[in-house]
Amino acid sequence: MKKSSAAIKKRDKEALIFRAALRMIKEKGFHKARMSDIAREAGISYGLVYHYFNNKEDLFDAILNRWWDGLFRLLADVSEGDYDVHQKLSHIIDYFLDTYQSEPEMVNIFITEISRSTTNLTSYRLDYFKKFMALTEAVIAEGQKRNLLRTDIKARYLTYMFLGAVETFLSTMVLVDQKIKGGTQKERIAKSILEVFLNGAKKQKTN
Amino acid sequence: MKKSSAAIKKRDKEALIFRAALRMIKEKGFHKARMSDIAREAGISYGLVYHYFNNKEDLFDAILNRWWDGLFRLLADVSEGDYDVHQKLSHIIDYFLDTYQSEPEMVNIFITEISRSTTNLTSYRLDYFKKFMALTEAVIAEGQKRNLLRTDIKARYLTYMFLGAVETFLSTMVLVDQKIKGGTQKERIAKSILEVFLNGAKKQKTN
Amino acid sequence: MKKSSAAIKKRDKEALIFRAALRMIKEKGFHKARMSDIAREAGISYGLVYHYFNNKEDLFDAILNRWWDGLFRLLADVSEGDYDVHQKLSHIIDYFLDTYQSEPEMVNIFITEISRSTTNLTSYRLDYFKKFMALTEAVIAEGQKRNLLRTDIKARYLTYMFLGAVETFLSTMVLVDQKIKGGTQKERIAKSILEVFLNGAKKQKTN
Amino acid sequence: MKKSSAAIKKRDKEALIFRAALRMIKEKGFHKARMSDIAREAGISYGLVYHYFNNKEDLFDAILNRWWDGLFRLLADVSEGDYDVHQKLSHIIDYFLDTYQSEPEMVNIFITEISRSTTNLTSYRLDYFKKFMALTEAVIAEGQKRNLLRTDIKARYLTYMFLGAVETFLSTMVLVDQKIKGGTQKERIAKSILEVFLNGAKKQKTN
DNA sequence: TATGAATGAGGGTTCATTCAT
DNA sequence: AATGAATGAACCCTCATTCAT
Numbered sequence: 001m002k003k004s005s006a007a008i009k010k011r012d013k014e015a016l017i018f019r020a021a022l023r024m025i026k027e028k029g030f031h032k033a034r035m036s037d038i039a040r041e042a043g044i045s046y047g048l049v050y051h052y053f054n055n056k057e058d059l060f061d062a063i064l065n066r067w068w069d070g071l072f073r074l075l076a077d078v079s080e081g082d083y084d085v086h087q088k089l090s091h092i093i094d095y096f097l098d099t100y101q102s103e104p105e106m107v108n109i110f111i112t113e114i115s116r117s118t119t120n121l122t123s124y125r126l127d128y129f130k131k132f133m134a135l136t137e138a139v140i141a142e143g144q145k146r147n148l149l150r151t152d153i154k155a156r157y158l159t160y161m162f163l164g165a166v167e168t169f170l171s172t173m174v175l176v177d178q179k180i181k182g183g184t185q186k187e188r189i190a191k192s193i194l195e196v197f198l199n200g201a202k203k204q205k206t207n
Numbered sequence: 208m209k210k211s212s213a214a215i216k217k218r219d220k221e222a223l224i225f226r227a228a229l230r231m232i233k234e235k236g237f238h239k240a241r242m243s244d245i246a247r248e249a250g251i252s253y254g255l256v257y258h259y260f261n262n263k264e265d266l267f268d269a270i271l272n273r274w275w276d277g278l279f280r281l282l283a284d285v286s287e288g289d290y291d292v293h294q295k296l297s298h299i300i301d302y303f304l305d306t307y308q309s310e311p312e313m314v315n316i317f318i319t320e321i322s323r324s325t326t327n328l329t330s331y332r333l334d335y336f337k338k339f340m341a342l343t344e345a346v347i348a349e350g351q352k353r354n355l356l357r358t359d360i361k362a363r364y365l366t367y368m369f370l371g372a373v374e375t376f377l378s379t380m381v382l383v384d385q386k387i388k389g390g391t392q393k394e395r396i397a398k399s400i401l402e403v404f405l406n407g408a409k410k411q412k413t414n
Numbered sequence: 415m416k417k418s419s420a421a422i423k424k425r426d427k428e429a430l431i432f433r434a435a436l437r438m439i440k441e442k443g444f445h446k447a448r449m450s451d452i453a454r455e456a457g458i459s460y461g462l463v464y465h466y467f468n469n470k471e472d473l474f475d476a477i478l479n480r481w482w483d484g485l486f487r488l489l490a491d492v493s494e495g496d497y498d499v500h501q502k503l504s505h506i507i508d509y510f511l512d513t514y515q516s517e518p519e520m521v522n523i524f525i526t527e528i529s530r531s532t533t534n535l536t537s538y539r540l541d542y543f544k545k546f547m548a549l550t551e552a553v554i555a556e557g558q559k560r561n562l563l564r565t566d567i568k569a570r571y572l573t574y575m576f577l578g579a580v581e582t583f584l585s586t587m588v589l590v591d592q593k594i595k596g597g598t599q600k601e602r603i604a605k606s607i608l609e610v611f612l613n614g615a616k617k618q619k620t621n
Numbered sequence: 622m623k624k625s626s627a628a629i630k631k632r633d634k635e636a637l638i639f640r641a642a643l644r645m646i647k648e649k650g651f652h653k654a655r656m657s658d659i660a661r662e663a664g665i666s667y668g669l670v671y672h673y674f675n676n677k678e679d680l681f682d683a684i685l686n687r688w689w690d691g692l693f694r695l696l697a698d699v700s701e702g703d704y705d706v707h708q709k710l711s712h713i714i715d716y717f718l719d720t721y722q723s724e725p726e727m728v729n730i731f732i733t734e735i736s737r738s739t740t741n742l743t744s745y746r747l748d749y750f751k752k753f754m755a756l757t758e759a760v761i762a763e764g765q766k767r768n769l770l771r772t773d774i775k776a777r778y779l780t781y782m783f784l785g786a787v788e789t790f791l792s793t794m795v796l797v798d799q800k801i802k803g804g805t806q807k808e809r810i811a812k813s814i815l816e817v818f819l820n821g822a823k824k825q826k827t828n
Numbered sequence: 829t830a831t832g833a834a835t836g837a838g839g840g841t842t843c844a845t846t847c848a849t
Numbered sequence: 850a851a852t853g854a855a856t857g858a859a860c861c862c863t864c865a866t867t868c869a870t
Contacts, residue, residue, distance in 0.1 A: 009854090010854085013854085028326065029324070029326030029327075030326075031238045031239075031326065032238075032326060034838090034839060034840085035839075035840065035841085036839080036840095044855075044856090045855060045856045045857065046856075046857060046858095047841090047842080047843085047855070047856060047857065047858095048854075048855055048856075050840095050841070050842080050843095051853090051854065051855075055840075055841070056839095056840070056841095111323055112323050112324055112326065115323065115378070116318055116319050116322065116323035116324070116378055116381075116382075117236070117319055117323070117324070119235065119236030119237075119238065119239060119319065121382070126382070126383075129382065133379070147410055148409070148410060149408050149409065149410055150408055150409065150410045150411070151410070153399050153402065153403060153408075154399070157376075157396070157399040157400075157403070158403065158408050160372065160375045160376050160379060161372045161375070161399075161400070161403045161404070161408065162408075163375055164371035164372040164373070164374055164375025164376070164378075165367065165368045165371040165372065166371070167371055167374070167375060168367045168368070168370055168371025168374060168375075169364075169367050169371065171322070171323055171371075172340070172367060174323075175323075175328070175333065175336065176333070176337075189364070192360050192361070192364040192368075193364075193368065195360065196360060196364070196365065196368045196404070196407065197368070197403070197407065197408055198407050198408055198409040199406075199407040199409055200403065200404065200405050200406035200407030200408075201356050201357055201360075201365050201368065201369070201404050201405055201407075202355070202356065202357065202405040202406055203354055203355055203356055203357050203358070204357070216829095217829095220829090241863085241864060241865085242864075242865060242866085243864075243865095251830080251831090252830060252831045252832060253831090253832075253865095254830070254831055254832060254833090254866090254867085254868085255829075255830055255831075257865095257866070257867080258829070258830080262865075262866075263865065263866090423850095424850095427850090443738070445652045445653075446652075448842085448843065448844085449843075449844060449845085450843075450844095458851080458852090459851060459852045459853060460844095460852090460853075461845090461846085461847085461851070461852055461853060461854090462850075462851055462852075464844095464845070464846080465850070465851075469844075469845075470844065470845090525737055526737050526738055529737065529792070530732055530733050530736065530737040530738075530792055530795075530796075531650070531733055531737070531738070534650075535796070540796065540797070543796065544797075547793070561824055562823070562824060563822050563823065563824055564822055564823065564824045565824070567813045567816065567817060567822075568813070571790075571810070571813040571814075571817070572817065572822050574786065574789045574790050574793060575786045575789070575813075575814065575817045575818070575822065576822070577789055578785035578786040578787070578788055578789025578790070578792075579781065579782045579785040579786065580785070581785055581788070581789060582781045582782070582784055582785025582788060582789075583778075583781050583785070585736070585737055585785075586754070586781060588737075589737075589742075589747070589750065590747075603778070606774050606775070606778040606782075607778075607782070609774065610774060610778070610779065610782045610818070610821065611782070611817070611821065611822050612821050612822055612823040613820075613821035613823055614817065614818065614819050614820040614821030614822075615770050615771055615774075615779050615782065615783075615818055615819055615821075616769070616770065616771065616819040616820055617768055617769060617770055617771050617772070627831090627832085627833095630833090631833090634833085655859085655860065655861085656860080656861065656862080657860080657861095665834075665835090666834060666835045666836065667835075667836065667837095667862095668834075668835060668836065668837095668862090668863080668864080669833075669834055669835075671861095671862070671863080672832090672833065672834075676861075676862070677861070677862090
């Protein structure tokens with residue numbers, strides 16, 4: 001009992017620091033977030049952070065791993081599931097928007113420090129990114145094979161279009177620190193992204 | 208005469224430092240690019256940088272201003288010009304892709320340090336970003352008014368879709384340091400973006 | 415009974431830590447040997463070290479005391495014993511070489527951290543060193559008085575010569591972490607030291 | 622002119638820091654001597670030390686290199702010179718004693734941080750030490766070959782005896798921070814070392 | 829203009845020591 | 850006795866910025 005309760009405590013403190021790091025890195029960016037900021041935010045002493053994480057880089061990696069783990073799990077679920085492309089893409093969109101609601105800092109960091117930052121980009125981090133692109137591209141390509149998506153445009157390009165749309169919605173919300181108000185707004189955004197991606201922005205003549 | 212030639216010299220040296228800063232910030236990011244790196248890259252002593260720019264922040268602002276100036280000029284030209292939406296959007300896409308070809312560092316910095324970075328974001332920098340969004344949105348909204356774009360989706364959302372596509376194409380190229388090979392590839396990318404944005408990714412039944 | 419068995423246990427744990435400290439200090443030096451290293455080496459938690467030793471300095475002192483105690487006991491035995499100088503010096507040499515065989519860490523620490531280190535030198539530690547020198551000098555001086563050693567050179571200088579030889583043999587072995595292989599090598603070394611110290615390095619004419 | 626005078630200034634400041642480092646490392650040892658101590662001792666600001674030396678380790682290496690350079694030069698001179706063994710050994714002794722008079726900190730550091738410290742011992746530093754031993758041994762071995770030194774004891778052991786004597790004289794002086802008073806004391810010490818090393822400590826019967 | 833020496837405020841990390849359990 | 854979480858004072862090093870020349 002003692003051991004497991006201590007283990008739980010250890011986990012808790014780790015999570016405490018983890019969340020404080022999320023907040024501070026979101027607020028100041030990885031570079032400007034000082035270890036002392038994180039410690040203060042977590043309400044603990046300076047040195048204790050180093051009890052739980054080897055160094056700043058490791059703490060950052062822990063955050064990245066959590067992000068990628070969640071995303072890859074979702075992509076695996078989606079890939080394996082028996083959905084058509086529209087549903088799969090819909091799930092992906094939902095995942096991003098849901099995560100943005102439940103863990104805005106996480107998404108913020110993904111957008112600002114991972115998705116677009118060459119600065120923090122070590123090669124293995126780039127690999128994660130490529131894997132993410134590739135998995136999404138696989139979904140798109142499968143849609144093309146099943147004749148659900150146009151084939152006159154490379155799957156890769158369609159992927160850019162799709163993820164670009166998702167990211168920019170998120171980016172803008174991140175940039176202005178916008179909150180998604182309730183489920184309705186989220187659904188409207190999700191629907192818009194999917195709609196335009198699938199059917200385009202052009203006014204149909206027959207409308 | 209002397210004066211003006213001195214002025215030209217001053218301009219030249221300023222430009223020299225400016226370009227060196229572009230390269231270094233692209234390579235290392237704003238935070239990790241040291242003033243001494245920039246000076247070395249420019250082939251001058253690092254004290255001299257301070258003759259031409261008050262400090263690192265100012266140097267960065269100079270870069271941002273040049274970027275925004277170019278972009279706003281383009282948007283102004285496009286807005287005032289007598290084009291339909293498709294052409295206007297096409298011009299915007301071309302501007303980004305052309306600039307990426309002629310000044311890849313500039314676009315790189317826009318993507319990594321401006322577009323997505325909350326870290327470097329002072330409020331006046333955010334204002335520039337909002338203005339950029341607003342101008343693009345105006346183009347889109349005008350397209351809706353002229354019945355060329357669907358109206359069941361907010362102009363803002365369509366704007367996100369459009370810019371998201373552009374940005375993600377650029378981002379990916381930036382991320383892997385990809386060069387655009389010749390005009391054909393550029394045209395194919397431009398066409399893809401516009402095509403999908405306007406007509407969607409869905410395979411048409413009657414095709 | 416309980417008490418004494420507890421006392422024995424206490425002694426045991428103390429000895430455990432002591433030996434671990436010996437090994438780690440030998441390996442890393444006093445400064446670089448962390449309390450946590452010592453605890454890990456001893457197989458206990460690092461808080462526990464502080465139950466047995468007040469602090470790192472005290473732990474170090476415990477080591478020094480053990481060293482000096484052994485050495486002073488030997489010197490006392492030798493001084494009081496009814497040996498001639500040659501035998502006395504021979505015993506001193508043997509003591510060092512024997513200890514190097516049985517407790518190489520101890521000798522290592524003596525050489526690297528005590529004998530030559532002004533860094534770890536508090537004044538009372540210097541006193542020990544002076545006492546050691548003085549006791550050895552007494553042996554030498556007695557040899558001079560008994561007309562067994564030359565008197566045209568100060569006893570102090572002869573002492574330096576003698577101890578210098580012993581120390582350098584040990585130092586070199588310590589430096590390259592050399593093991594003394596068997597009793598023969600030890601005897602040869604001991605003989606060499608004594609021989610050269612007493613009779614010099616010069617080739618005798620009559621040889 | 623300007624350049625060379627600047628170069629001289631640079632050298633001067635470097636030497637200033639070098640000497641301050643010598644003093645502080647002598648006083649506190651390499652580990653306890655802080656970079657800030659050295660800067661203060663040199664009368665300059667903290668960061669300037671890093672203008673002249675990359676880091677603490679480099680500063681230490683600069684000291685070591687100066688020491689070994691001097692010593693190896695002496696040994697080369699001695700080896701190549703047309704002296705007999707006695708004179709050669711005499712020159713080596715003189716070098717140590719002279720250096721101790723002119724640069725006591727240097728010798729102190731050699732004794733405390735190099736000669737006996739396994740802590741600061743990287744492999745290339747050990748190599749220097751071995752080279753030093755080997756060069757001295759070569760002198761001794763040559764003496765044996767020319768029938769000037771006894772051959773019944775390994776050259777290596779004789780070398781230990783010789784260097785041990787020198788080092789212990791120096792060590793003791795270093796330990797008690799003793800100054801060599803004038804040339805006479807130095808000569809007496811030098812004579813004692815050589816005398817005892819060559820002819821031994823034993824009282825000659827025929828005296 | 830131009831140089832690069834000089835400054836010093838940080839910030840990351842280590843580790844002896846204390847303390848609650 | 851025993852654990853290891855918690856603390857925080859040091860200490861190394863970086864780098865934007867200033868300044869004498």
